[in-house]
Amino acid sequence: xxxxxxxxxxxxxxxxxxxxxxxxxxxxxxxxxxxxxxxxxxxxxxxxxxxxxxxxxxxxxxxxxxxxxxxxxxxxxxxxxxxxxxxxxxxxxxxxxxxxxxxxxxxxxxxxxxxxxxxxxxxxxxxxxxxxxxxxxxxxxxxxxxxxxxxxxxxxxxxxxxxxxxxxxxxxxxxxxxxxxxxxxxxxxxxxxxxxxxxxxxxxxxxxxxxxxxxxxxxxxxxxxxxxxxxxxxxxxxxxxxxxxxxxxxxxxxxxxxxxxxxxxxxxxxxxxxxxxxxxxxxxxxxxxxxxxxxxxxxxxxxxxxxxxxxxxxxxxxxxxxxxxxxxxxxxxxxxxxxxxxxxxxxxxxxxxxxxxxxxxxxxxxxxxxxxxxxxxxxxxxxxxxxxxxxxxxxxxxxxxxxxxxxxxxxxxxxxxxxxxxxxxxxxxxxxxxxxxxxxxxxxxxxxxxxxxxxxxxxxxxxxxxxxxxxxxxxxxxxxxxxxxxxxxxxxxxxxxxxxxxx
Amino acid sequence: xxxxxxxxxxxxxxxxxxxxxxxxxxxxxxxxxxxxxxxxxxxxxxxxxxxxxxxxxxxxxxxxxxxxxxxxxxxxxxxxxxxxxxxxxxxxxxxxxxxxxxxxxxxxxxxxxxxxxxxxxxxxxxxxxxxxxxxxxxxxxxxxxxxxxxxxxxxxxxxxxxxxxxxxxxxxxxxxxxxxxxxxxxxxxxxxxxxxxxxxxxxxxxxxxxxxxxxxxxxxxxxxxxxxxxxxxxxxxxxxxxxxxxxxxxxxxxxxxxxxxxxxxxxxxxxxxxxxxxxxxxxxxxxxxxxxxxxxxxxxxxxxxxxxxxxxxxxxxxxxxxx
Numbered sequence: 001x002x003x004x005x006x007x008x009x010x011x012x013x014x015x016x017x018x019x020x021x022x023x024x025x026x027x028x029x030x031x032x033x034x035x036x037x038x039x040x041x042x043x044x045x046x047x048x049x050x051x052x053x054x055x056x057x058x059x060x061x062x063x064x065x066x067x068x069x070x071x072x073x074x075x076x077x078x079x080x081x082x083x084x085x086x087x088x089x090x091x092x093x094x095x096x097x098x099x100x101x102x103x104x105x106x107x108x109x110x111x112x113x114x115x116x117x118x119x120x121x122x123x124x125x126x127x128x129x130x131x132x133x134x135x136x137x138x139x140x141x142x143x144x145x146x147x148x149x150x151x152x153x154x155x156x157x158x159x160x161x162x163x164x165x166x167x168x169x170x171x172x173x174x175x176x177x178x179x180x181x182x183x184x185x186x187x188x189x190x191x192x193x194x195x196x197x198x199x200x201x202x203x204x205x206x207x208x209x210x211x212x213x214x215x216x217x218x219x220x221x222x223x224x225x226x227x228x229x230x231x232x233x234x235x236x237x238x239x240x241x242x243x244x245x246x247x248x249x250x251x252x253x254x255x256x257x258x259x260x261x262x263x264x265x266x267x268x269x270x271x272x273x274x275x276x277x278x279x280x281x282x283x284x285x286x287x288x289x290x291x292x293x294x295x296x297x298x299x300x301x302x303x304x305x306x307x308x309x310x311x312x313x314x315x316x317x318x319x320x321x322x323x324x325x326x327x328x329x330x331x332x333x334x335x336x337x338x339x340x341x342x343x344x345x346x347x348x349x350x351x352x353x354x355x356x357x358x359x360x361x362x363x364x365x366x367x368x369x370x371x372x373x374x375x376x377x378x379x380x381x382x383x384x385x386x387x388x389x390x391x392x393x394x395x396x397x398x399x400x401x402x403x404x405x406x407x408x409x410x411x412x413x414x415x416x417x418x419x420x421x422x423x424x425x426x427x428x429x430x431x432x433x434x435x436x437x438x439x440x441x442x443x444x445x446x447x448x449x450x451x452x453x454x455x456x457x458x459x460x461x462x463x464x465x466x467x468x469x470x471x472x473x474x475x476x477x478x479x480x481x482x483x484x485x486x487x488x489x490x491x492x493x494x495x496x497x498x499x500x501x502x503x
Numbered sequence: 504x505x506x507x508x509x510x511x512x513x514x515x516x517x518x519x520x521x522x523x524x525x526x527x528x529x530x531x532x533x534x535x536x537x538x539x540x541x542x543x544x545x546x547x548x549x550x551x552x553x554x555x556x557x558x559x560x561x562x563x564x565x566x567x568x569x570x571x572x573x574x575x576x577x578x579x580x581x582x583x584x585x586x587x588x589x590x591x592x593x594x595x596x597x598x599x600x601x602x603x604x605x606x607x608x609x610x611x612x613x614x615x616x617x618x619x620x621x622x623x624x625x626x627x628x629x630x631x632x633x634x635x636x637x638x639x640x641x642x643x644x645x646x647x648x649x650x651x652x653x654x655x656x657x658x659x660x661x662x663x664x665x666x667x668x669x670x671x672x673x674x675x676x677x678x679x680x681x682x683x684x685x686x687x688x689x690x691x692x693x694x695x696x697x698x699x700x701x702x703x704x705x706x707x708x709x710x711x712x713x714x715x716x717x718x719x720x721x722x723x724x725x726x727x728x729x730x731x732x733x734x735x736x737x738x739x740x741x742x743x744x745x746x747x748x749x750x751x752x753x754x755x756x757x758x759x760x761x762x763x764x765x766x767x768x769x770x771x772x773x774x775x776x777x778x779x780x781x782x783x784x785x786x787x788x789x790x791x792x793x794x795x796x797x798x799x800x801x802x803x804x805x806x807x808x809x810x811x812x813x814x815x816x817x818x819x820x821x822x823x824x825x826x
Contacts, residue, residue, distance in 0.1 A: 047545040047572065050554060144704030145688075185576055188689045189666050190609065199583050199614035203575025267698050321701065322717050324694050330546030338554055340790055345720050407574065448691060455688050456660055456704070 011356025027064035031071020077114035089272035100295035108239025121305035125312035137320035145452035150473035160484030177436035181443020217420025249301035260306030264313025271307035278306030540596035542581030583614025592767035622803035624775040625756035629711035631673035631728035656684035662705035673751035
């Protein structure tokens with residue numbers, strides 16, 4: 001499964017045929033729409049199109065499905081920035097920064113930076129995929145349950161930096177998120193928790209419903225209360241980012257691409273997880289961490305770069321081992337199997353034309369997405385100036401349809417509305433929302449890996465400290481917790497409701 | 504996409520309206536689109552099988568078949584919903600053993616009873632296969648069992664997909680038959696169990712026959728839990744050949760809501776029979792090491808009843824349900 005330029009050129013010659021270009025373009029377009037619409041995630045987007053595989057040749061079909069998957073990461077930022085509805089869980093930090101920027105009349109540059117960061121990260125990741133796939137694939141399996149737990153635990157320690165000065169409130173918010181994540185069946189034993197005998201609740205609460213409720217619905221409620229006339233009254237001057245923006249974001253994009261790509265190699269590390277990690281890493285590197293949550297362009301760039309890098313990285317374990325790292329990848333795997341293509345090391349040997357054509361198409365797809373997304377910015381930015389009495393109901397409508405279309409369950413709509421009300425009160429009372437979202441995203445993996453690790457170690461927690469990789473994450477987590485607590489004590493900051501706590 | 508999605512929802516609404524109003528007009532079955540529900544995520548074994556069948560099924564039935572997903576509770580949500588669906592044959596769902604037998608036993612409120620599901624056809628099984636890594640010192644099942652006996656009970660770990668699944672039950676059966684004690688580590692699905700063995704985080708893996716093809720470069724299969732060897736895996740000995748009575752695997756088929764008329768069930772069963780005997784479908788199933796089965800309504804029901812007795816026994820022995 002070695003690399004050779006011959007293969008890559010061969011791949012380009014297949015990917016550049018007019019029909020493969022056409023299907024890549026179709027995939028990019030659908031992917032963007034799937035990303036823009038909250039609720040319709042890449043999984044359902046690809047699944048809806050699976051029947052097409054009976055008509056299309058294998059290469060074209062997989063090119064199209066792959067481009068839907070990475071294309072969705074481009075589109076996910078749009079509604080997050082413009083109307084504060086993250087289209088995917090991975091765009092939550094984008095909403096935190098981007099919507100603030102939109103309110104300041106900078107929706108245009110924010111969208112442009114999102115598209116450019118996505119493009120850079122996407123392309124860098126394809127390059128890494130091209131040259132190092134076999135080597136990188138080994139990294140995917142060094143993580144066992146204890147390593148996953150340590151990683152998730154470190155992820156959870158981000159609550160401290162996401163909470164700003166309202167640390168106690170942040171922890172309460174996190175606890176609420178973890179509790180919401182507990183609802184339903186125990187992922188290991190199938191035991192029911194907090195279901196109160198309801199069959200619907202055994203499935204658990206879908207986190208798209210939680211996120212859309214917490215962000216979009218509570219936002220609309222707050223805006224109605226404040227009699228907002230439009231999200232931003234400022235004249236949209238230009239959608240071009242300034243030089244300062246670009247300089248600020250270059251480092252952020254590169255760092256986040258690396259973080260997103262490496263974590264994306266691990267099965268189970270979905271873009272929703274890595275984008276939070278990259279966002280936090282950036283906050284630590286940033287020269288102006290105080291700007292975070294108030295419209296930090298570099299925070300936004302980091303998030304968008306990392307979720308694109310993660311989605312591309314997922315192809316490494318998929319092609320090399322036949323391991324799907326995310327649900328959308330499982331659908332793709334199904335697609336491969338329908339064509340009788342067996343993912344694994346032999347795929348590179350037996351079907352080099354196919355593999356390299358798909359990889360080559362990713363270079364092309366990323367260019368297409370950039371070209372597709374930049375001109376649309378002019379259209380999207382006008383949304384923020386739509387009078388709120390029109391936009392508000394539209395947001396609620398999109399939120400309802402989006403939430404319903406995830407699993408086609410009316411129940412999810414009630415959950416979304418409930419979390420809308422919860423979100424409204426949390427904001428009113430100065431509870432940060434991000435820790436709750438983070439906790440509900442991490443909860444299941446955290447719990448599963450903890451249970452598995454303790455089964456392996458016969459109940460001894462030392463398993464997390466005797467294995468080198470998990471030890472490193474545990475130490476980082478404790479350092480981060482210690483630093484946060486120390487900062488609280490030193491600052492003796494009264495836990496007042498500040499703007500820090502808005503999210 | 505937005506328009507399509509909204510259009511789709513409107514279409515669904517219209518279709519369901521039509522469904523309600525034209526209840527009495529079902530003299531000739533099938534006369535309209537059939538919904539084939541998959542109770543697990545797209546990309547899983549159930550979904551892949553349905554996609555293999557899709558084209559041939561449309562041809563056999565002469566109407567459109569739409570595959571939809573309703574995921575949750577290890578399938579329980581979808582099956583509970585099926586028991587509340589109008590029994591007109593226009594909604595059917597994929598179902599799995601041991602899931603539909605074990606869930607109502609274990610969960611107080613699975614929302615359905617095993618025999619509520621009206622069996623149409625059982626079309627495939629994926630037998631359990633015990634794997635170790637290619638570089639493992641255990642070349643045969645005998646090596647493995649002997650090594651496990653030398654260790655204190657429970658040191659050897661065995662991963663698998665979910666708890667109370669065919670993998671879990673197969674591991675228990677091996678423990679009993681060989682007099683060893685493997686600690687079973689459940690994973691969220693086959694997909695997340697594979698890297699655990701690849702990375703050496705578990706000693707062995709109890710997985711399905713499909714993995715013997717998919718992961719043949721990296722895994723060494725030690726034994727298969729069937730009565731006789733599978734055609735596509737001629738070199739893989741059974742547990743029984745090696746002296747351990749372990750026959751276990753997951754079965755997949757389709758079921759209709761309770762009370763669906765027998766004539767309609769027969770039409771559907773005949774269609775599935777035709778589909779499964781279609782050379783194109785059979786070839787794809789074989790290639791991926793799905794074991795094809797051809798059980799009509801009576802044979803499926805008999806299998807389910809047999810499994811109900813078997814699993815109840817095992818579950819009692821394991822202490823998972825009260826004796």
